[in-house]
Amino acid sequence: xxxxxxxxxxxxxxxxxxxxxxxxxxxxxxxxxxxxxxxxxxxxxxxxxxxxxxxxxxxxxxxxxxxxxxxxxxxxxxxxxxxxxxxxxxxxxxxxxxxxxxxxxxxxxxxxxxxxxxxxxxxxxxxxxxxxxxxxxxxxxxxxxxxxxxxxxxxxxxxxxxxxxxxxxxxxxxxxxxxxxxxxxxxxxxxxxxxxxxxxxxxxxxxxxxxxxxxxxxxxxxxxxxxxxxxxxxxxxxxxxxxxxxxxxxxxxxxxxxxxxxxxxxxxxxxxxxxxxxxxxxxxxxxxxxxxxxxxxxxxxxxxxxxxxxxxxxxxxxxxxxxxxxxx
Numbered sequence: 001x002x003x004x005x006x007x008x009x010x011x012x013x014x015x016x017x018x019x020x021x022x023x024x025x026x027x028x029x030x031x032x033x034x035x036x037x038x039x040x041x042x043x044x045x046x047x048x049x050x051x052x053x054x055x056x057x058x059x060x061x062x063x064x065x066x067x068x069x070x071x072x073x074x075x076x077x078x079x080x081x082x083x084x085x086x087x088x089x090x091x092x093x094x095x096x097x098x099x100x101x102x103x104x105x106x107x108x109x110x111x112x113x114x115x116x117x118x119x120x121x122x123x124x125x126x127x128x129x130x131x132x133x134x135x136x137x138x139x140x141x142x143x144x145x146x147x148x149x150x151x152x153x154x155x156x157x158x159x160x161x162x163x164x165x166x167x168x169x170x171x172x173x174x175x176x177x178x179x180x181x182x183x184x185x186x187x188x189x190x191x192x193x194x195x196x197x198x199x200x201x202x203x204x205x206x207x208x209x210x211x212x213x214x215x216x217x218x219x220x221x222x223x224x225x226x227x228x229x230x231x232x233x234x235x236x237x238x239x240x241x242x243x244x245x246x247x248x249x250x251x252x253x254x255x256x257x258x259x260x261x262x263x264x265x266x267x268x269x270x271x272x273x274x275x276x277x278x279x280x281x282x283x284x285x286x287x288x289x290x291x292x293x294x295x296x297x298x299x300x301x302x303x304x305x306x307x308x309x310x311x312x313x314x315x316x317x318x319x320x321x322x323x324x325x326x327x328x
Contacts, residue, residue: 003258008288009100009201013243014092015050017102023047025085027056033083033216037171037189038178039208043089046210049244056109057216058083059233060168065116068143072120082169082181082190082217089210093244097206099172099213100243103198106165106218108148108234115146115153115220115232124229125311148220148234164221166197167238168231171253172204173212181216183314184266186252190217191317192226193309195255195262203245203254213242229312251280255319262307262321270316274306277320289327299326 004010010017025045034041047053059065062083064075093099108114121127121138128134146153152160169181171188184191188204196202204211218238222231253264263284265276278300285296303326309317 004102004201007201007256008203008245009102009243012245012248013049013100014246015243017243018050019052019241020048020050021052023051023053025053025055027058030056030085033058033062034086034214035080035083035181036178037084037173037181037187037214039173039175039212040178041087043087043210043212046089046091047242048091049242052104052239052241053088054237054239055085055215057085057218057236057238059116059235060217060230061116061233063235065118065143068145070143071141072118072143073141079180079182084169084181084214084216086214087173087212089212090242090244093206093211094209095175095207096247096249098245098248098250099204099206099211100245101170101202101204101213102241102243103167103196103200103202104239104241105198106167107150107237108220109237110235113145113147114234115148116143116234117146117228117230117232118143119228120230123312125225125227146232148232153220153232161221164194164197165236166194166219166222167215168192168217168219170196170202170215172206173208173214175207181214184317185315188253190313191253191264191266191309192222192231192313193264193307193317193319194222195257195307195319199257201256203250203256205250205252224308226310226312252276254280254284260321260323261327262319264317264319266315266317268315270311270318273316273318274320277306277318278304281320281322285322285327
């Protein structure tokens with residue numbers, strides 16, 4: 001039996017984790033892509049809890065960086081990056097509920113080399129940025145293209161890295177504000193967290209009727225921190241299943257896999273992101289796993305783990321996790 005049967009989605013969801021209808025959202029069906037998360041765009045699709053959706057996403061550059069000669073500073077129209085599919089409305093979703101997204105698969109699509117990474121002036125973890133300005137000159141701009149298949153990411157003639165895909169940007173609409181798709185926070189957004197991978201179930205706090213799910217910015221792989229600010233960006237076909245947990249109040253994004261549960265925090269400075277994530281993890285352990293708060297605090301101190309999603313976006317993202325083996 002799959003571990004999904006014991007997940008929060010299966011035990012508490014409206015559809016009990018069971019798949020129902022199927023939908024497909026192609027690039028052509030999407031039409032205009034979105035560059036903000038917000039409640040003002042009309043849904044491109046309506047689905048029910050339990051439905052499975054196949055979506056064709058663009059890469060973070062919207063396909064504009066086609067060759068290594070296409071420098072981002074010349075071919076991109078900032079801030080129109082990180083194009084998002086959606087919004088997808090989920091029947092019955094109301095503020096105070098939780099939207100569940102179970103990721104089934106992520107596959108590269110389009111011609112090879114499908115993967116793109118880049119060094120972009122005033123962007124990245126080891127350079128001066130508009131938020132941290134310096135007098136030194138920006139790093140030289142460069143684009144690197146890579147072949148990406150399920151067999152691996154061909155980094156160079158010498159190195160082929162494992163294919164470890166994930167969704168970089170995914171989340172629900174805030175209640176009133178419209179926010180750049182480059183920004184992560186309690187609604188999800190541009191978390192760039194490698195754990196948002198096939199097999200994982202994500203939990204988002206619904207802020208408006210229908211939830212309005214956005215998704216895009218898939219990666220072939222990424223190291224912790226997304227150091228230069230650009231992972232192995234790729235257009236992708238993503239298959240996922242949605243469900244709905246009624247009247248479950250959570251403050252931000254949570255994630256579950258077969259082996260661990262994770263709470264996600266996004267903030268600057270990075271220690272605040274860690275505090276947000278660990279505080280919610282401790283409260284989750286108290287609410288759903290029977291821990292007394294101080295015992296959960298002790299256990300996180302001795303056995304908790306932190307995953308750095310990004311250290312380059314307007315807010316940094318960290319995931320604090322606990323192995324299910326220790327939760328009883």
